[in-house]
Amino acid sequence: MDLSEQDLHDLIELRHDLHSHPELGFEEERTSGIVARLLEEAGIEVHRGLGGTGVVGTLRVGNGPRAIGLRADMDALAMPERAERPYTSRIPGKMHACGHDGHTVLLLGAARELARTRNFSGTVHFIFQPAEEGRGGAKRMVDEGFFDLFPCDAVYGLHNMPGLATDEMAVVAGPQLASSDSWTVTFRGIGTHGAKPHLGKDPVTAAGHFLTALQTIVGRVVDPLQPAVVSACSVQAGNPDALNVIPDTVEIGGTARAYSALVRDQLEAEIGRLAQGVATMFGIAADYRFLRRIPPVINDPDTTRRALAAATAACGAKVRTDFPPSTAGDDFAFFSQTVPGAYVWLGNGPAVDGALHHNSGYDFNDAAIETGVRFWATLVQQELTP
Ligand SMILES: [Zn+2]
Ligand SMILES: [Zn+2]
Numbered sequence: 001m002d003l004s005e006q007d008l009h010d011l012i013e014l015r016h017d018l019h020s021h022p023e024l025g026f027e028e029e030r031t032s033g034i035v036a037r038l039l040e041e042a043g044i045e046v047h048r049g050l051g052g053t054g055v056v057g058t059l060r061v062g063n064g065p066r067a068i069g070l071r072a073d074m075d076a077l078a079m080p081e082r083a084e085r086p087y088t089s090r091i092p093g094k095m096h097a098c099g100h101d102g103h104t105v106l107l108l109g110a111a112r113e114l115a116r117t118r119n120f121s122g123t124v125h126f127i128f129q130p131a132e133e134g135r136g137g138a139k140r141m142v143d144e145g146f147f148d149l150f151p152c153d154a155v156y157g158l159h160n161m162p163g164l165a166t167d168e169m170a171v172v173a174g175p176q177l178a179s180s181d182s183w184t185v186t187f188r189g190i191g192t193h194g195a196k197p198h199l200g201k202d203p204v205t206a207a208g209h210f211l212t213a214l215q216t217i218v219g220r221v222v223d224p225l226q227p228a229v230v231s232a233c234s235v236q237a238g239n240p241d242a243l244n245v246i247p248d249t250v251e252i253g254g255t256a257r258a259y260s261a262l263v264r265d266q267l268e269a270e271i272g273r274l275a276q277g278v279a280t281m282f283g284i285a286a287d288y289r290f291l292r293r294i295p296p297v298i299n300d301p302d303t304t305r306r307a308l309a310a311a312t313a314a315c316g317a318k319v320r321t322d323f324p325p326s327t328a329g330d331d332f333a334f335f336s337q338t339v340p341g342a343y344v345w346l347g348n349g350p351a352v353d354g355a356l357h358h359n360s361g362y363d364f365n366d367a368a369i370e371t372g373v374r375f376w377a378t379l380v381q382q383e384l385t386p
Contacts, residue, residue, distance in 0.1 A: 003109065003370055011109045011373070012366045014038075016087035018101040019363070022076030022094040025131025028053040031074045031104065035128045038108055042115040044126070047149065051141035055128040056150055057111055062121030064384050069125040069152040069339075070376055071332055072107035073100045073132035082360035098357050099160040099348065102364030102372070104128065106158070106346075109369065110376030117377075122384030125150045127335070134293075138331035147338055154303045156379060157332035157343040158372065162356055164347030166368040169311040169375065170323030171344045173304040175259035177297040178229070180329035181268070181290060184253040185210065185275040189284040191248040200246055204237055206282040207250040210275060211235070217270045222263055229257040229327065230267060257327055259296050268292075295333040300340035307342040310379035314371055328357075346372050 003011070014034075023031050032053045036046045039057035047056045053074075081088050081095035089095045111126045127146075131137030164170060187207050192200025211232055222228045237250035256271065258264040272288040279286035299307075311319045323345060332343055348365045355361035 003113070003373055007109065007113070008370060011105050011369050014108070015101055015105040015364065015366060015369065018104060019096050020087040020090050022089050022091055022096045022101070024078055024094060025075040025133055025135030025137055026052045028074045028130050032128060032130070035074070035104060035108060039111060039126065042112040044111060044115050050144055050146060050149070051130055051137055053130040054137065054141050056146070057126040057128070058123065058150065059111065059115055059126070060123045061118045062386055064120070064122030064386065066153050066384055067123035067125065067151055068380070068383050069127050069150065069155040069335065070107060070110070070379070071127040071129055071155060071157045071335060072103040073129045073137070074104050075100055075131050075133055075135070075137065077133055077358060079358070079360055083363065085363065095360065096364070097359060097362045098133065099362070099364035100132065102160055102368065103158065106369060106372035107376060109373040110380070113373065113377050114380055120381050120384040121386035124380050124384065125152060132331055136331065138334040142334045142338065152339050154306070154383070155335040155339055155341040156303070156307060157330065157336070157341065158346055158375070159330065159343070160348040160364055160368060161345040162348045162351040164320070164345060165318065166347050166349045166365050167315050167371050168318040168320065168347035169315050169344055169371070170320040171304060171308040171311045171342070172321055172323050173299050173301045175296055175298050175325050176343045177325065177330045177333070178257040178259055178327050179264045179296040180294045181256045181264070181292050182253065183256055183271050183288070183290045184251065185271070186287040187250045187279060187284055188287065189248060192246050194244040194246055197246060201282070201284045202246050203248070203250045203284055204246065206278050206284055207235065207237065207252060209281070210252065210278045213274055213278065214271070217267065217274065221270050222266055226263050227259050228263050228267060229255070230271065231255050256290075259298070259325060261295070264296065294329040294331050295337050297330055297333045297336060297343050299342045300336070303340040303342040306383055307344050307379065310375055310382050311344060313378045313382070314375040344375070346375065
């Protein structure tokens, strides 16, 4: 598949238009409107409004029984764009700093190309997801019945990656992105005069023991060959203007990251066990909450093999299979924990002026459009062979 010069020109124009009109999660009215219109124009069946502003385009060709889902995210970030470019964000305080404008264009380009050539047999669902950046778009699409409406045998996701060349991809089996969960512990003691600790129950000393023991979960409980992170990121207690008062409570909160369901379960159980144990030791109480936000993205071996074949067809020998996983998260996991999935990286070229994802100078690289569209279109042709 080769994009015509006109097609490529149109996709670049569209990418710049989306870049200059960024929209935050669940507010992608303009973007999803453009997506739905361009899919419909190409003769693709369109379902709007799944997960608020989500759009799913379905293309059925021939009678192949297999169905696959390809996901692009559409949302921008609540941050100002500090770079000067002809298509700089026109919306103050919002910018496409993660390249989702590019993801949207790649999948649209492939959808339109496939609707024209129709050289496969089966069903492809083009998933345009809202609110990837921490607002729960994928979960909402799944909760609102995505897999009932659009049954899939496999799902695929793609993210741009600075540092890889624009004709380069990375496709790796196994863990790609970490789970991203939050937790809070509140130690409840009995407040008292700082000079008379024996008349109360001091939660501050208990909190100190908890914090020093916290890293023993990763060091002593989790398998040393399994990556895991537990961090306490917030500690609230007492008042610097009342240095003779032992407070009633100490509130601690943090994050937990893992690359497997087993380790994720362990972190949830162990942080709580440690909090309760320390509380018991000091004769106070502890309230524990673990908030499961995003599961890890783990690439299924067979699905990854299929993605690798398509990436190899799209970029030749420049496909990396040794790329390290990221400690960031992506809610694509809500799709790929339901059916087998693969998440791949597409090169975005060198980091210009050091700007990486979520930097106020970041930009998707138009030179990657051809590779990305070719990858998606080839994947469908290979996956759904007549
Ligand atoms: Zn991001
Ligand atoms: Zn992103």
